[in-house]
Structures are given as structure tokens and as C-alpha cells.
Amino acid sequence: MNQDILMQTVARLVKPPKGILAIDESLPTCNKRFEKLDIPTTEEKRREYRELLVTAPNIEKYVSGYILFDETIRQSTKNGKNFTSILQSKGIDIGIKVDAGTVDLIGHSGEKTTKGLDGLADRLKEYKKLGATFAKWRAVYAIGENIPSVGCMKTNAEIFAKYAKLCQENDIVPIVEPEVLIDGDHTIEKCYEITAYNLQVVFDELRTANVFIPGIILKTSMVLPGKDTKEKSSSGKIAEMTIKCLKEKVPSVIGGIVFLSGGQSDEDATRNLNAMHKIGPLSWPLTFSYGRAIQNPALQSWAKNSSDIANAQKLLLEAARNNSLASIGQYK
Numbered sequence: 001m002n003q004d005i006l007m008q009t010v011a012r013l014v015k016p017p018k019g020i021l022a023i024d025e026s027l028p029t030c031n032k033r034f035e036k037l038d039i040p041t042t043e044e045k046r047r048e049y050r051e052l053l054v055t056a057p058n059i060e061k062y063v064s065g066y067i068l069f070d071e072t073i074r075q076s077t078k079n080g081k082n083f084t085s086i087l088q089s090k091g092i093d094i095g096i097k098v099d100a101g102t103v104d105l106i107g108h109s110g111e112k113t114t115k116g117l118d119g120l121a122d123r124l125k126e127y128k129k130l131g132a133t134f135a136k137w138r139a140v141y142a143i144g145e146n147i148p149s150v151g152c153m154k155t156n157a158e159i160f161a162k163y164a165k166l167c168q169e170n171d172i173v174p175i176v177e178p179e180v181l182i183d184g185d186h187t188i189e190k191c192y193e194i195t196a197y198n199l200q201v202v203f204d205e206l207r208t209a210n211v212f213i214p215g216i217i218l219k220t221s222m223v224l225p226g227k228d229t230k231e232k233s234s235s236g237k238i239a240e241m242t243i244k245c246l247k248e249k250v251p252s253v254i255g256g257i258v259f260l261s262g263g264q265s266d267e268d269a270t271r272n273l274n275a276m277h278k279i280g281p282l283s284w285p286l287t288f289s290y291g292r293a294i295q296n297p298a299l300q301s302w303a304k305n306s307s308d309i310a311n312a313q314k315l316l317l318e319a320a321r322n323n324s325l326a327s328i329g330q331y332k
């Protein structure tokens with residue numbers, strides 16, 4: 001493990017005013033989003049869509065890294081240029097989703113764990129050759145009656161630690177992504193309690209496994225009320241509770257913290273990040289790593305008219321710019 005390389009990669013990824021764009025939807029997730037918009041679910045259509053994301057002019061002003069999926073890291077433009085070399089030529093870091101999705105956690109009804117550790121050491125070596133400098137692993141936690149359980153949180157935290165160690169041994173920065181799901185009618189206080197407890201469990205395991213904390217990025221969900229609750233929270237309250245939770249539970253030496261958008265509206269995801277930067281000063285770099293909240297307008301435009309690449313790219317750039325402004329508290 002080369003700590004300098006890890007810290008330099010982290011520093012590039014979270015350097016203001018930039019954040020990370022997640023375009024690493026797995027085949028089932030990408031196909032689900034395509035189906036909703038009547039886009040054919042073929043490899044060629046996924047390639048075409050990802051080509052417009054990767055080649056969007058000037059995106060490097062706002063985005064420091066792209067997280068790719070296994071299929072995407074091997075793809076090229078219609079003219080035969082590797083996506084990876086295009087990103088590298090813009091100075092954008094290449095990330096790769098290395099988990100293999102979630103599965104039911106045996107003995108824990110309604111809870112999930114994440115698979116993909118088998119063969120991970122070899123895959124990381126291959127991804128590194130393909131240009132990856134960082135990786136992502138996501139675990140999900142549903143809030144419900146008596147869940148998430150301590151067992152579920154501990155199981156996922158142990159897996160995070162194994163994944164993070166393997167990444168760091170290969171000089172690849174691990175993004176550790178514990179996502180507390182927005183589904184349900186829980187209160188924001190409940191989300192706070194679960195997120196805080198879980199972050200404690202995650203960092204306890206990472207420290208126990210001797211993961212180099214300055215050489216990781218935490219990708220977390222915000223502290224939010226469930227999407228089915230009637231009680232709405234202001235951006236100010238979401239920001240205040242999220243920052244309180246992160247200040248209490250995330251070691252100040254961490255390389256950086258980024259957010260997923262997790263099913264919030266695009267506008268909410270941007271406003272909430274902006275509100276956090278109004279609070280300051282923060283102990284760590286804090287920015288976005290959105291998928292949907294940046295891609296949505298572009299995907300919708302492309303679904304309506306797939307020949308108008310320029311409009312889709314314009315919308316992508318606009319969303320990236322708004323979130324870049326939010327990452328320095330300047331979004332209006």
C-alpha cells in the first residue's frame with residue numbers, strides 16, 4: 001500500500017468545486033431505468049448513453065471522477081476511442097463499482113448484505129490496468145420495525161473492511177458506501193439514529209482492520225425523513241442533522257465525504273448539499289457523488305430524442321454545474 005498515492009487520489013477527487021459522477025448502474029438497474037422511458041435494454045443502447053455521458057464537453061470543470069460499471073469500463077465510443085482514455089485525457093479519475101449487488105441476509109428477514117468479495121483481489125488488479133484509481137462498494141439498510149439489526153450492520157461493516165483493505169493494497173481508493181434507504185415513513189430523527197449508529201459500527205470495523213482512514217472516501221446517504229412520511233423537513237434541518245451526525249461519527253482524518261442522491265428529487269439533493277456548506281466550517285471535504293440527481297434530465301431528454309446528444313449533454317453539464325456550486329455553498 002502506498003499511502004501517498006491513496007491520499008493524492010482522494011485529494012483530486014474531493015478538490016473543490018468538484019464532485020463525482022456515478023454512472024455505474026448495474027445491468028438490472030440501468031435496464032429498469034431504460035424500460036421506464038421506453039429505451040431498448042440492449043448493450044448498444046447502454047453504450048450509446050454512456051458515450052454521451054463520458055464525452056460531455058467541459059464536464060471536467062465540475063466533475064473530478066466518474067464511477068463506471070464493469071461493462072462500461074471496457075467500452076468505447078462509436079469511433080473506437082476507449083471511454084477510459086477519454087476520461088483520462090480530461091484529467092478525470094476512473095472509478096469502478098466492484099460489488100456484485102445485494103442479496104438477502106440469511107436469517108435476517110428484510111435485510112440485505114452485499115456480495116462480490118470472491119475473486120476481488122484479481123479483479124482489482126485488472127481494473128487497475130484498465131486505469132481505475134478508485135472503487136466503490138455499496139451496502140443498503142432499510143429502516144423498518146426492528147431493522148436494521150446490529151447483526152446486519154456488523155456483517156456489512158466487516159465486508160466493507162475486507163474490501164477497503166484489498167483496494168488499498170492495490171493503491172486503489174475505496175469508496176465505502178453505506179446507504180440508509182429513503183423508503184418508508186420513518187421520521188428524520190429515526191434516520192439520524194440509524195445512520196449515526198451504523199457509521200459508528202462501520203468505522204469501528206475499518207479501524208480494527210487497520211484500514212488507512214485518510215485514504216478512503218465515505219459515500220453516505222443524508223439524514224432524511226422517509227419518502228412516505230407526511231412530515232417534511234427543510235434543507236436547513238436536513239443539513240444541520242446530517243452535519244451533526246457526520247461530525248460525531250466520522251473521523252476527522254478521513255480523506256473526504258461524498259453523498260449519494262438516493263431517490264431525492266434533483267433539486268432537493270442540490271439544495272441540501274448547498275445548505276450544509278452554509279453551516280461551515282467542516283472538518284473534511286464534503287461534496288457530491290450523485291447518479292440520478294445529475295443524470296436524470298439528460299437521460300429524459302435522450303429518451304425523447306436520442307439524436308439530440310447536444311441537448312442531453314447540455315442538461316448534464318447544467319446539473320453538474322449546479323451541484324458544483326452547491327459543493328461550495330454558492331447554489332442559488
Ligand code: 13P
Pocket residue numbers: 022138177260261262263289290291292293
Ligand atoms: P444515486 O445518486 O442515484 O443514489 O446513485 C449514487 C450511487 O452511486 C448509488 O450507489
